[in-house]
Amino acid sequence: PLNKTYVFLFRAYEMGHLAYEMGDFDRLVAADEERIARLRVPRTHRYSIERIYPWKPVHDDPEHEVPRFIPAPDIADELSKMEVSEGYQLNLFSADPILTNPINLNWDTRGRAWVSMSSTYPHIKPGTEPDDRIVILEDQDQDGVADKWTIFADGLLVPHSVMPVEGGAYVCSATEFLFLADTDGDDRADERRIVFSGFGNADVHHMIHALRWAPWGELYFNQSIYINSFIDTRWGKRRLNGSGVWRFRPETERLDVFARGAVNPWGHAIDRWGQSFITDGAGGQGPHYTFPGAAFRSAVGAPRTMPGLVPGKPNGTGCEVLSGRHFPEQWRGSIVENDFRANRTVRYKITETGSGYAAEEVETLVRSSRQTFRPVDLKVGPDGALYIVDWYNAIIDHGEVDFHHPLRDKAHGRIWRLIAKDRPLVERPNIHGAPVEALLEYLKAPEDYSRTQAKRELATRSRDEVLPKLESWLTSLSTEDPEFEHHRLEALWLYGTMNAPDEKLLRKVLASPEPRARASGVRILFHWRDHVDKPFELFASAINDEHPRVRLEAVNVLREIGSLEAANIAIRALNWPVDQWLDYAIWLTARELRDDWLPALQAGKKVFGGATDQLRYALEATGDPRATEPLVALLRDAKIGEGDLPNVVKTIAGLGRPPEVDLVLTLAGKQPSLLTSIAEGARHNGVKPDGAASVIPRLAHGERSVREAAAKLAGIWRVTAAGGALAGRVRNARNDSERLIAARALARLKQFDRLAGLAASTQDQDVRVAAVAAWAEAQPVEARRPAVEILVGASDSEQIVPVFTAFINRESGASQLAEALEKFRLKEAVAITGIRLVRASGRKFSELIVALNKAGALKPVAFDLNQHEREDLLAQVITSGDAKRGAEVYRRKSMACTLCHQIGTEGGKVGPELSSIGAYAQPSAIIDSILSPNNDIKQGFETVIVTRKDDTTVAGILQRRSDAATIIRDPANKIVAIPNDDVKKSTKSPVSLMPA
Numbered sequence: 001p002l003n004k005t006y007v008f009l010f011r012a013y014e015m016g017h018l019a020y021e022m023g024d025f026d027r028l029v030a031a032d033e034e035r036i037a038r039l040r041v042p043r044t045h046r047y048s049i050e051r052i053y054p055w056k057p058v059h060d061d062p063e064h065e066v067p068r069f070i071p072a073p074d075i076a077d078e079l080s081k082m083e084v085s086e087g088y089q090l091n092l093f094s095a096d097p098i099l100t101n102p103i104n105l106n107w108d109t110r111g112r113a114w115v116s117m118s119s120t121y122p123h124i125k126p127g128t129e130p131d132d133r134i135v136i137l138e139d140q141d142q143d144g145v146a147d148k149w150t151i152f153a154d155g156l157l158v159p160h161s162v163m164p165v166e167g168g169a170y171v172c173s174a175t176e177f178l179f180l181a182d183t184d185g186d187d188r189a190d191e192r193r194i195v196f197s198g199f200g201n202a203d204v205h206h207m208i209h210a211l212r213w214a215p216w217g218e219l220y221f222n223q224s225i226y227i228n229s230f231i232d233t234r235w236g237k238r239r240l241n242g243s244g245v246w247r248f249r250p251e252t253e254r255l256d257v258f259a260r261g262a263v264n265p266w267g268h269a270i271d272r273w274g275q276s277f278i279t280d281g282a283g284g285q286g287p288h289y290t291f292p293g294a295a296f297r298s299a300v301g302a303p304r305t306m307p308g309l310v311p312g313k314p315n316g317t318g319c320e321v322l323s324g325r326h327f328p329e330q331w332r333g334s335i336v337e338n339d340f341r342a343n344r345t346v347r348y349k350i351t352e353t354g355s356g357y358a359a360e361e362v363e364t365l366v367r368s369s370r371q372t373f374r375p376v377d378l379k380v381g382p383d384g385a386l387y388i389v390d391w392y393n394a395i396i397d398h399g400e401v402d403f404h405h406p407l408r409d410k411a412h413g414r415i416w417r418l419i420a421k422d423r424p425l426v427e428r429p430n431i432h433g434a435p436v437e438a439l440l441e442y443l444k445a446p447e448d449y450s451r452t453q454a455k456r457e458l459a460t461r462s463r464d465e466v467l468p469k470l471e472s473w474l475t476s477l478s479t480e481d482p483e484f485e486h487h488r489l490e491a492l493w494l495y496g497t498m499n500a501p502d503e504k505l506l507r508k509v510l511a512s513p514e515p516r517a518r519a520s521g522v523r524i525l526f527h528w529r530d531h532v533d534k535p536f537e538l539f540a541s542a543i544n545d546e547h548p549r550v551r552l553e554a555v556n557v558l559r560e561i562g563s564l565e566a567a568n569i570a571i572r573a574l575n576w577p578v579d580q581w582l583d584y585a586i587w588l589t590a591r592e593l594r595d596d597w598l599p600a601l602q603a604g605k606k607v608f609g610g611a612t613d614q615l616r617y618a619l620e621a622t623g624d625p626r627a628t629e630p631l632v633a634l635l636r637d638a639k640i641g642e643g644d645l646p647n648v649v650k651t652i653a654g655l656g657r658p659p660e661v662d663l664v665l666t667l668a669g670k671q672p673s674l675l676t677s678i679a680e681g682a683r684h685n686g687v688k689p690d691g692a693a694s695v696i697p698r699l700a701h702g703e704r705s706v707r708e709a710a711a712k713l714a715g716i717w718r719v720t721a722a723g724g725a726l727a728g729r730v731r732n733a734r735n736d737s738e739r740l741i742a743a744r745a746l747a748r749l750k751q752f753d754r755l756a757g758l759a760a761s762t763q764d765q766d767v768r769v770a771a772v773a774a775w776a777e778a779q780p781v782e783a784r785r786p787a788v789e790i791l792v793g794a795s796d797s798e799q800i801v802p803v804f805t806a807f808i809n810r811e812s813g814a815s816q817l818a819e820a821l822e823k824f825r826l827k828e829a830v831a832i833t834g835i836r837l838v839r840a841s842g843r844k845f846s847e848l849i850v851a852l853n854k855a856g857a858l859k860p861v862a863f864d865l866n867q868h869e870r871e872d873l874l875a876q877v878i879t880s881g882d883a884k885r886g887a888e889v890y891r892r893k894s895m896a897c898t899l900c901h902q903i904g905t906e907g908g909k910v911g912p913e914l915s916s917i918g919a920y921a922q923p924s925a926i927i928d929s930i931l932s933p934n935n936d937i938k939q940g941f942e943t944v945i946v947t948r949k950d951d952t953t954v955a956g957i958l959q960r961r962s963d964a965a966t967i968i969r970d971p972a973n974k975i976v977a978i979p980n981d982d983v984k985k986s987t988k989s990p991v992s993l994m995p996a
Helices: 012-040 075-080 436-442 448-458 463-476 484-497 503-510 515-531 535-543 548-561 564-575 580-592 594-602 612-622 625-636 645-655 658-670 674-682 704-716 720-732 736-748 752-758 765-778 780-793 801-808 813-820 828-839 846-855 867-880 883-891 923-931
Strands: 082-084 088-095 102-107 113-117 132-138 148-156 159-165 168-173 176-181 191-197 209-213 219-223 228-233 236-241 244-249 254-260 267-270 276-279 288-290 317-321 335-339 344-353 356-368 375-380 386-390 414-420 943-948 953-961 965-969 975-979 983-989
Touching (some): 075 082, 082 088, 102 375, 102 386, 102 414, 132 159, 168 209, 191 228, 335 375, 344 375, 356 414, 436 448, 436 463, 503 515, 503 535, 515 535, 535 564, 548 580, 564 580, 564 594, 594 625, 612 645, 625 658, 645 674, 658 674, 720 736, 720 752, 752 765, 801 813, 801 828
Antiparallel strands (some): 113 132, 132 148, 168 176, 267 276, 317 335, 344 356, 943 983
């Protein structure tokens, strides 16, 4: 079924009430089966009328999700409510009844807009036939308003994207990637072919979408976080769990994964030099620079990820690189996307830096004060104007609002057109049916639209017709033209589009003085490598290119090729300065090609030219136990530099066998600070070295970091003889962290008698807290009595936080503590601290909250506001809101805002970044988030609870699941990596980490 994430899986707390619909489907299937049976044996038919029950709300929707007032559709009023950047104007291109909830727009070679739309979204009712459409819009008199429309296809199920081609269109529709053919040229689809099926549908607004041409003839499309796709192709099985970008070659129907991750990548643009950028409709972070193998937040199984270009920026839908003569020169190369939650369209300035890019939000192009303006896509049209697709809906939340809510708009939609007032529009190119010579001239156009559509038109012509004229066109280009290198690159891309490799031209582009052309040439070399003489010599030249982006492209394509030779060449990029993108790409290449170069190394062959630093880097990147023996050899030969030694030691401790771990322990004997690296690695390794007991003397070392590492290792390696020394550290340490680490080591040694002694009332309070906290993490039942004694006698409410946390983070711990508190009284501050920790745990421990309220004699405060109170509060915000006071409240320690929320460079990352919250969040939404955080948890910030095999739990925000660990950011803003083999279960909670 559609939307199973919300109806049956981990977000069933939002739409689980619709599970009954499966019964409806069963009855519909049974009725059809009966109908088929009756066709075999004529008989009297009996008809029944099913009663339709009126819709009833399942919960009280907050106003920012379902506004109390939704203005009636009114084009004039909508235009009056638009704030448009100075010097620009907006007009309506098309609207309902032609458009109903438009989602995506793409242009054809005739300058017509193909629009996919869905009034079925977000969920189809049982018994309802889907009738979503694709419409072709034409502006025949070129006045900026569509005056003709044609239904190309209907009867579709949520067609998220359409891309017109000769003879039809590719369509992303639910679980299928379709080709809808128009065999008679009447602009109506009359044949439907499923190119691929098996794309996920667990979340309808995450299904495949965002079709986009690459200038060399590949077609890209995206999918989002809750989608798991399993595709069988003639090229083999293809899998993409979670978000990512697909790459498709129409002629061969080869499908591959291009990039992974982002929460809801709802836009993809490619700039004039062939570089990709995506936007994220749920994870924010502005544009994301994207290349083959890139992985971003939420990428399933990714061992490492990259950030977007503007962390903290709001969510974005659609993505377009501005080009051409109509808009000002300073706009060219900018990226525009839609901040749909804030009812606005924004522009980002993109600048090159190293092998990648930097981005900065510079202006809002369009903003509406009406909540019905929901821009979801945008494209520059054939006239150079920017066309903005307006889904038109006051309700935008998917699972947060009932799928069948009657106020979800199902009948309206808009496409707006933004132009510069005092600048001429572009003369619309005559592309469809144009002579080859004219089409080749369009490759010189400043507008991406003209160049893209010219290549698409040329792709419909025969090679015999196009290639000789293309060669002549190339010869006619003037080297004095400042755009010569780009014109030549366009020719190379056309050869790529037509599947006609030209080695001579490729070599010229690879030798271009323009590094952006060389970088794109490397990508084409990857595709043509089987048609080029000695391609690896060219890759080797690119890996030593003076420009970092050329090197980045070379590393990425060599990783895709995958061979010992590819690995040997790619690692040479380390001979040059490395920035964040190159470091990621080289590291990933060394890791993914380990099965090509590690066996060769083990067989005694020289890899990476024998370069020690490159070998050390690659060995550390592998995460493979086979890497430890070569690393040990480098250590013994003193070939590891002092600065690299901690990482090498950590790798060996994490992957090595006992003798290898003993070696690094010996090194730590001479350099005790290495114990920290050993402890970091050893927690992921199940082996115990023979010299484990050597950590005992280090428990008395002069450096606290060394003592803490020794305590951790004593617990990890079960060094029973360390019990006395560990107990001494619990008693004598002057730091809470060191005491707790030593106490936890005792718990791992199962020396609970020692912990009980340390928890006795005769001990100092800080010693008792550490002992009880560690004891409760392992044995909550046995530890609850001394825990209650500590809580009852506590005068410092912050000191006893570890005690509360220990019980909260144990599966049955909260109920055990609640039961133990039944007959006791706590100081008010202690009870309040406990309640705050429970509310911030992401779990609904109602019984513990009741017990704490009773023990602290607290009167629960109701946070629900009636409508009058809400309106009064909103009025006060508008009339007397004080940003300076807000900043003071944000920084107030008792509020703990900075623990989870970042503004600028200050604060944590557990919750959404708030630097630009005023630009995209309604005041009512902010109030609801503070008073009722569980009602609307922002996507990507849901509470995940991971239960370890020892029944301790970690709650927090899922960062990603790598190939080795589940990585959580906990409520204290710490990154916790739980090894996958230690995970008992993982669940999502309907409770926010933000305390009400």
